[in-house]
Amino acid sequence: MAITPLTRKKETYSDFYKDLTISPVNFDLARKTDEESIKESIRNLVLTDRGERLFQPEIGCDIRKILFENIGPETIVTAREMIKSTITNYEPRCGLIGVDVYGANDSNSISVTITFHVINKQEPITLNLTVDRVR
Numbered sequence: 001m002a003i004t005p006l007t008r009k010k011e012t013y014s015d016f017y018k019d020l021t022i023s024p025v026n027f028d029l030a031r032k033t034d035e036e037s038i039k040e041s042i043r044n045l046v047l048t049d050r051g052e053r054l055f056q057p058e059i060g061c062d063i064r065k066i067l068f069e070n071i072g073p074e075t076i077v078t079a080r081e082m083i084k085s086t087i088t089n090y091e092p093r094c095g096l097i098g099v100d101v102y103g104a105n106d107s108n109s110i111s112v113t114i115t116f117h118v119i120n121k122q123e124p125i126t127l128n129l130t131v132d133r134v135r
Helices: 034-047 063-068 072-090
Strands: 014-015 031-033 094-104 110-116 127-134
Touching: 014 034, 031 034, 034 072, 034 110, 034 127, 063 072, 063 110, 063 127, 072 094, 072 110
Parallel strands: none
Antiparallel strands: 014 031, 094 110, 110 127
């Protein structure tokens, strides 16, 4: 079967790789498309602290501040709400289905499972993150 403009998969969203990888096929910048692009964007939003981006100080989640507190039920709820509000405010390309947060008391880390769907598509996509304390 030949690939024509009608049978080719439509790319809705695309972003460049963070390290500006060169595509070996056409020697242009390689791109992440659709689900992978949105996964990378959500990962960046959750792992960015407020004030970390120049000229955009309001973007970020501040999730690392929670890791210095004792991880309990109220900390888990706070982390879940922070992640939900960050994704709904700063990532318009996805519809958030759910956020599950699990705390590991011994290692001062939080495991996050984010379930979302790409706008105009219905299949759910899951992103798993682990946020560790670095200091």
